[in-house]
Amino acid sequence: MFDKLQQAFWKALTPDLVPEEPRPATAVDELSPAIVAALGGVDNLKSHQPVALTRLRVELRDVGRIDRPGLSAAGVAGVMTLGNGVVHLITGLQA
Template identity: 55%
Template sequence: MFDKLQSAFWKALTPDLVPDEPKLATATETLLPANVVEALGGAKNLTSQQRVAITRVRVQLCNAEQLDEPAWQAPDMPAVMVLGKGVVHVLTPVEVPLAETG
């Protein structure tokens, strides 16, 4: 009961950050621009993608070894946080257009 009340409270305060159900993007749809997907090792290396905030996308990778470290140094690339176990958070500014979660 408390969890439902707490969830409703946070959803009222931040409706765009607390979804009713977590939406995971499949391999065919992406939340990231093409150059970011390539730097992550290509579309086949992405297991799942989930928007966790307005400026953050959580990506589960099949193989973390396929990350292209030099590609992340380009000026047009967003910041990335490698969390371990194949999980990566891609931090993007609000101005960067991302694909619609539809």
């Protein structure tokens, strides 16, 4: 209970720094179709969530299906691949 209260408090003070709960891959309405396609399609997405103001965190089933030139063409400035299928997309203020 205290953890949820503390998270709500910090989110109110710094809304761009406290991440939202990950959204399931079925809720891709906020993502550009070009970005979804470059990430390997909807079936390759496990979850996604905005991080800070300029970054989008996605969890993928297969990182090898990423189309980096396609992401660049869709306006993604950078791609940072982390472990366990987690990828951060540097999108600017459109995250």
